[in-house]
Amino acid sequence: MWTRSLFSPKTDIDKGTYVTLSLISVAVILALWCLLTYGGITPRDFLAAPHEVVQAGIKRMANMSLFEHMWASLVVILSGFILASIFAVPIGILMGSFRAVQALIEPITGFMRYIPVSALIPLLILWIGIGIEQKIMVIFLGTFFQQLILISDVSARISKDLIDCAYTLGADRRRVVTRVLVPACMPGVMDNLRVTMGWAWTYLVVAELVAADTGLGYMILNAMRGLFTDVILLGVFTIGILGLITDFFFKWARRRLLPWSADF
């Protein structure tokens, strides 16, 4: 008899199975890590052992330096990300729904999205120096153009019937934009902010490449010089965990702010 199983595409599985499978994948990675290090397969200055990473973490939490690095990185990431979003959301919505705005902006975004942010760092140093502004600018440039394209796409996909319907209900152009187009874009905007927030984290090390004296990226780069793989891994795990927290925040905010929206 034909039944749906774990191995049928697009089939739901119960929550217990889901959690078990997730735990297995984490456990396999951890086991592999233990095997490589405690099994003596890799030298310690090549890959630190789990307990060394934990010790490095405890030490840096005790003297608060880990939190200082976290705070420094969060300020850079959030400033750059919020600044990018403030411009990208309205411009992106207009770009997706007004051909004239699209014509004005598309050549720039189309070009800029292929430029690696690291290629712009020399110019950024020349123009705005090596302070925190430069680091924020790296995050800004890394996320802004991506956000613009994604949000413009959200706006372009809003059903034309929804707009036409608002006209037949007596809305003028301005109100069609403010009362229909903008709210209709919000779920897509939230989803893409969440995605680009993840990308912003991936620019962190690049942002802290130049003249930084604090921050998780700096901590990692600095540890590289002495081959302190325990500190490097600590930095990596911290970024990963902070990334997960911001991701959960966005999921929570979407559910909270847009309860009417159908898909999560």
Add this chain to the structure above:
Amino acid sequence: MSMLSLRDITVRFEPKGKPPVLALDDVSLDVANDTFSVIVGPSGCGKSTLLRLVAGLETPTSGRLELDGQPINGPSADRGMVFQSYTLFPWLTVRENVMFGPKLKGLSKSECEDIADDLIKAVHLDGFEKSYPKELSGGMRQRVALARALANDPRILLMDEPFGALDSQTRQMMQELLLDVWQTRRKTVLFITHDIDEAIFLGDEVHVMSARPGLIKQSLDINIPRPRHIDALTSPEFMDYKRTILSLMHHEAIKAEDAANQRKSA
């Protein structure tokens, strides 16, 4: 007196790199006050274009459109429309959706709420005022869309295959509900469908359209007494109308098929 008048309407689309399409060819149509007029035709006959012209969402290549003697110029709240696709604003509750038009007009909150609650009751959705569209079935959504269009108290109600996406049982129920609302509120309605049964069941008059070029082939008065119920669908006079319209449309389908074949062989 006819309140909506279309004179010699022609719409020509000129897609880039393709031969021009004559979507509507010299169409004239009058809709009298308080009548329920239905336009029935195959897909691609330009019936939706016709309705969008009346809504003011499109402009004709040539011809005149007038409502109460005034030329139609752009969309307005005096021509409410119900679309085939679900067009409720998902971020607004049922009541807020129905209040959308009155609020734009600048009516006070309590006036808007009174209008909304009255109409929500008329479409049998009381109890769902605070629901979001995502919580409603397709039929319920279209009932809200109807209430929302009526909330502006439009001169004419335009309906573009509003029940086209619904299953046949829901569809029948919606048709009866629509007639019920129409009977008590007396509105001029222009309704578009490709479903012959729906056209006869609803209409005071049915205009049969043909495709390529789109034109009104024949207009029939439907003399089936109101109020009409489901048993009207099987009455002999209903069958007579259906036979007439079917043969008109069948003839059209053959012609369209021949034309398509000729284009291919050319």
